[in-house]
Amino acid sequence: MLVLEAKLKGKQSQYNSIDEAIRAALFVRNKALRHWMDNKDVGKNDLSSLCAVLAQEFEFANKLNSMARQASADRAWFAIKSFYDNCKAKKPGKKGFPRFKKRGQSVEYKTSGWKLSTDRKYITFSDGFNIGKLKIVGTRDLSFYAIKQIKRVRLVKRADGYYCQFCVDVERKEQHQHSGLQIGIDVGLEFFYTDSDGKTVENPRLLRKSEKSLKRKQRQVSKSKKGSYNRRKSVKKLAKKHLKVSRQRKDFAVKTARALVQSSDLVVYEDLQVKNMVKNHHLAKSISDASWSMFTNWVDYYAKVFDTWAIAVAPHYTSQDCSVCGTRVKKSLSTRTHKCHCCGTVMHRDHNAAIMILNKGIKSTVGHTESKASGQNDLYLGGETPLDKLAG
Template sequence: MFIYEYKVNPKPQQIVAINEAIRTAQFVRNKVLRFWMDNRGIGKTEMFRYNTSLRKQFKFVEDLNCHACQTAVERVLRAVNRFYDNCKKQKPGKKGYPQFKKHSRSVEYKVSGWKLSDNQKHITFTDKKGIGNLKLIGSRDLNFYSLEQIKRVRIIRRADGYYVQFSIQLDPRDTVEPITPSQKAVGIDVGIKYFLADSQGNIEHNPQFYRSGEQQLNRLNRRKSKKFKRGKPQSKTYHKALIRYARAHLKISRQREEFVKRVALRLIKSNDLVAYENLNVQGMVKNRHLAKSISDAGWSTFRHWLEYFGYKYGKVTVAVAPHNTSQICSNCGEKVQKSLSTRTHVCPHCNYVEDRDINASLNILQRGLSTVGHTGSYKLGEFDPLAGLEQSYSVKIGL
C-alpha cells in the first residue's frame, strides 16, 4: 500500500463537520468495545451487527457513512486480536488490553462516502455530515492511479491543520527502476553520541532535534500552563497556547523522521546488504537516565524506514542479536569488557585499536553475513551444515 497525503484548508463550518465525523467514529468504536467487554467471547459478526443497531438507534451515527462506521469496528477488532496474540505469545509485561479512546484525530472511509473531481484536485464527502468539497494541496498526482486502486480515504486532524490521506493498492517495487548492485555490504551500530557508525568507517552525527528545541518547548509549555484554569472552561488564549506547543512538538517529530528517512535511503541505495542490531527499544527506554536520548534518536523509526526501503529497492536487510557486539574484538574475536563511557576499543590480545561504535558495526556485519545465508528451508541454529551433504542441499545459500 502507498499512502499519499494532502493538506486541506476547510472552512469553519467544514471544520465543525469534520470534528463531528471524528467524534462519531470515536463513539462507535467505544460503544462496540464496551459491547465486547460486556459479552466476552463474541466475534466479528456480532460486533458488526451491533454497529448496525447503533445506526438505527442514533441519528448522528446514521449520518456518518456506513463504511466509516465499519472501519471504527475494524479498529476494535485489531485491538482485540492484538491483545489475544500477546497473551498467546506470553509477551512480558502488559498485554495491551483494549482501551477506550478519548481524543481521536481521524475518521476513515472505504470506497464510498467520497468522490474525486475530474482533475483529481478536489474531493467531496457525500455523507450527511456536511463536510462537502475540499481542495487537495500537494504535489502528488492521483491521475496515475485508477479509482479501484484507492482503498481507503482518511481525514486526519493535526496541530497545524487537517490532512486527507489516500491508501493506494500498489507494490512499492513497481514504482522504482532497478538499481545496479553496488557489491557492498555494511553493518551499522546506532548510538547516542553518534546516530550511527558503519563498518566502512563512516559516522553520522546525532542531530538531537528534541534536545535542540527543548528550551523552546519548555517556554511554550510554561505559557500554556499559566493560562490553565482548573475546574473551569479553558479560555481561547489557553487553546492558542496549546496549539503553539503542539505545533512545536510536531515540527520536531517531522525533522526527526525526515532525517532518519534520508539516512536509511542513502544506506539502502549504496549497499546490497545492511546489517543492524535487533534492539529492544521498548525495554531500553525504561532506563530513566537514557530514555530521553533514546527516544530523541528515533531508532525504531529508522529501522522501519530501513526495512521499507530495503523491500522497495530489492536490497537485503538483516537484524542480528545485539549481545556483546561492543565487547567482542572484531579483529581477533576475543571479549574485551568495557563500560559505556569507554569510547575507544583497545584489545589487549591483538593490540587492535578502533572506535567503539565502528568495532561494533564490524561485528554486526560479520553476524549479518553469517545469518543471511540460512534464510531458506531452515532457520539459523536448526541444522548442522556439516551433518551431511544431502542436508545442505535443502538450504538456500547466498544473497
C-alpha cells in the same frame, strides 16, 4: 499499498463537520470495545453487526457513512486481536489490553462516502455530516492512479490543520544498481550510526535543539487560565512545535535510510528492544529523540523498494566482542574505545560493534529478520501515522 497525504482547505464549518465525524468514529470504536468486554466469544463479525445497531440507536452514529462505521469497528478488533496474539505468544510484560480512547484524530472511509473530482484537485464527502467539497493541497499527483486503486481514504486532524490520506493499491519499486557492498551499522547516541567502514552520521538531536522553545511555550500554557482563549491559543502553538519536531525527525530518518540502502546491497543492524531501553531514565529522552525504530523501519521499507537485503541481528555482545579475534572485552557505556588485550586491536567501540553486526548478519542463515516492508506498508509518504497504527 502506498499511502499518499495531502492537506485540505475548506471553511470552518466544514472543519467542524470533520470533527463531528471523528468523534462519531471514536464513539463506534469505543462502543465496539465495550461490547467485547461485556460479552463472551465476541468476534470480528459481531463487532461489524454492532455498527448497524448503533446507527439505529444513535442519530449521530447514523450520520456516519456505513463503511466508516465498519472501519471504526475494525480498529477495535485490531486492538483486540493484537492483545490475543500477545497472550498466545506469551509476550513478557504487559500484553496490550485494549483501552478506550478519549480523543480521536481521524476517521476512515473505505470505498464509499467520498468522491474525487475529475482533475483530482477536490474531494467531496457525502455522508450525514455534510462535510462537502474540500480542496486538496499537495505535491502528490493522484492522476497517476485509477479511482478503483484507492482502497481507503482517511481524514486526519493535526495541530496545523486537516489532512486527507489515500491508501493506493500499488507496489512501489525503484531501480537499484547492485554494487555488492555489504555494510553493518551500529546506532548510538554519540553518533546517529557508525558503519562497518568506520564512517559516521551525526546525531541531529532535534528535540534537544528545540527544547528551549518547547519549554517556553509550555510555561505559557501553564500560566494561562484553564478554559480561556489564551490557553487554547498557547496549546495550539505548543502542539505545532511538537509536530514540527516530529516531522523533522521523520524527514531525517527517511533521507538517511534511503541514502544508506541505495548505496549498498546488504544492510545489517541490531534488533534493539527500544521499549526496554527507554526504561533507563538517564537516557530515555536521548534514545527517543534518536528514533532508532523509525530509522530501521524505513531501512526495511527501502530494502523492499530497491530490492536489496536488510537484516536485523541479535545485539548480544556486539559491543563487547572483538571484531578481529572474537575475544570478549567487557566495557561500560562510558568507555568509548575498544582495546583488545589479546590481539591489540584499538578502535572506536561503535566501529567495532558495526563490524561485529555485519559479521553476524553474513553468518546468520537461520532466525534472522528480513525486510519487514512487505504486504501493506506501515510507512508512507507525507505522514506520521500508518494505517495499522491507528487501528488500536
